[in-house]
Amino acid sequence: MRLRARLIRAFLFIILVPAVAVWVTLFLLGQGHPNREALLSDSANFWLITVIALIALVATVILVILWINKSVLRRIRELQKATHEIGNGNLDYEVESLRDDEIGDLCDDFETMRRKLKESEQERRDADNEMRTVISNISHDLRTPVTAVKGYAQGILDGVTNSPEKLNRYVHTIYNKASDMEQLVDELSVYSKIDTSKIVYHFNRVDIETYMRGYADLIRLDLEAHNIDLSFRSTLPAPAEVIADTEHFKRVLDNIITNSVKYIDKSRGILDIRIRDAGDAVQLEIEDNGCGIPRQDLPFIFDRFYRTDLSRRSTTGGSGIGLSIAKKIVEDHGGRIWATSTEGVGTILHIVLRKYAEGNT
Template sequence: MKIRTRLVIAFLTITLIPIILTTTMGIVLCRHQISSIEKTYGVTDTTWESLSNSMQVLSKVTEKPYEELKKIIAEDPEEMGDATRLEKVNKKLEKKKAYLLVRKGSTIVYIGTDSGETKYVIRQLPKYGEADADAKNGLYLGGNAQVLIKQIDFKYRSGEKGSAFIVTDMKNVIPEVEELFVDLICVVVIVLIATAFILLMWIYRGIMRPLSKMKRAAYNIKEGNLDFEIKPESDDELGQLCSDLEDMRKRLKDSAEEKIQFDKENKELISNISHDLKTPVTAIKGYAEGIMDGVADTPEKMDKYIRTIYNKANEMNTLINELTLYSKIDTNRIPYNFNIISVNDYFTDCAEDLSLELESKNVEFGYFNYVDPEVKVIADAEQIKRVVHNIVNNSLKYMDKSKPIINLRVKDVGDFIQVELEDNGKGIAAKDLPNIFDRFYRTDASRNSSKGGSGIGLSIVKKIVEEHGGKIWATSREDTGTTMYFVLRKYQEVPLNE
């Protein structure tokens, strides 16, 4: 789940859940308190609306005492002059959070409370016969009084007017209603705290766990420890970040391994070049000392010594050139010069050069061209020539036959031309064949002076062919010979639209 989705859910949760839970708990508490009020005060049909209205609640609470007082007066108005009787009625009213007040004529004859605020109530008492004064819902007296009164007018036997008042103080809410509001506030606070805690833990687990994992990963990477794995736990932004960090770790590890391999290959190259340079240098030094010491005391010996020095210097030059080319290949700085080349003309010239070179080395050479004259390729003539010569030189290096043979074939294979260079040398073992184009790989581990080489000749060939968009491979049989193949894509002219 994405972090944005988590935040939306968190917002909705922290908004809706408290509302739903508070409403549910409020309904439960209201029902409980309504039941408690009805049971405690003997009222019926109490509703949420009446519960939220203190005047309605207090009016309902004194409904039953009002009816009882009304009945007493109806039976015997003189009871309103009996202090003992009035005290009993007032005791019942006290349980309802109210008190009794009796008026005879213009005089208050009974007050059921010792509160000092009764003077404000007495001042605002309604007159006899005022409209709705005896309504059972009562009459609200504002100002300093702040009470709800229920008035019952009557006449004593003497004919004097009298009134009984049930007075309920509106400044104080009955305990059950007050308790309800306190409970509702507590419920809201608890629900908010619980919801916030649950959401906090949910978001914490969803964010901090992957962050902790990435922190450990970053520390390991900083310390150079790349042998671990970061598994994303979710498909969100942090999961994607874990995946990206894992990709970075893999690349860093691959880069570190490549650097180790590169350093190893460089050391091997230096070792190989040093070894291969040592042989011609030793020979040059020896023959030069022979000349200096006068050993070459005849023109024939002098000529032999000078030619040997020259040949060994050429071997050194070849090794240095190979090393320079390898450096350019490794940094992709080979200066290619691509041109449209006629296959027949190019490989015919190449075959003539090879024929002369191999004839001087007593190697039989065969050239076979099966390509139509109009076939062309886009290639760097110098680099393709280097490919052919490197393959031929590699064949000569490992030639073990008394009558060496090298054949060059050029074939048309659909969209490509295929060049084959076949020799009758000692061949390559099946286990070595897949690795012959790797840098520094040598099937002959002995590195004797007759074969020498840096071990990068065929890797150079592969790089050049692949830079031409081609492919190179080999087949071989031990003690029979090896055939090298490489293909180049044909050049196809695109006709102009008329």
């Protein structure tokens, strides 16, 4: 019942109940009274009727107050408590509507507001977490070029660059690594300016073989310095294009190669990069002859912060996020990444990317 109807009913009660009580008393007194007209002039009867009317009035008023208290005031107090709880940050405090009246509507509106607040609070928390993840990913990826720049600069200082060509190669590598750093720092400043933590991609059509060959040439010197022989082979029957953001995709490859360098435990390292055709996709394989990954760990190595016991025991260091970054970026490219490995023999990282086809986005 709506609140107005309830109040009208309460006022009618207050008027009608004492009136009925007076009428019933008069009726009962009149039964045994010889002269009905003189009924009220009898002062005893007058006081009796007045007292009964008062008692009926007070009782009705008390009942109406209790009724209003239960149906209105108690629920307003509940709403007030809920407002305090929400004000104190407890967004799980639910308010039940119970009745179909204005206060019930208010409870419904309050509940809708609470749910919306909770959702936006959750969204804010998710965005914060995502932002933290993005920043820690970028910091992770910054470490690789920083280490390399330090290494090459140290090499120059130690006089390792005994020929102009070697010096030139070292300086070029430092320049390339510094460019990588610049891109990552730019990315950081993009995230601090925009209101989202989603990775911003600039996708382009990329000839995958040309790109991978260029990448292999770029890392060859680095690998040589670590005693690792690099080979590159493509068995694509025809040039193939993929849709990729090369800056981000380079981070995927850098993370995989950094792992191979870290986990190669043989005196002569071998790293094979292969590209092969997979129908409407191309498959990249990056194989090393490192320590390998135990079979039971393979499903988890792409999880954030997961490191195998083997790598935790080693002195290589790391936080276990490199492959989670790689997975995120590959999946954002609509691709797939996984690993196969034999302990003590080596590891292969596989990446599948769809080929670009006209009308395919």
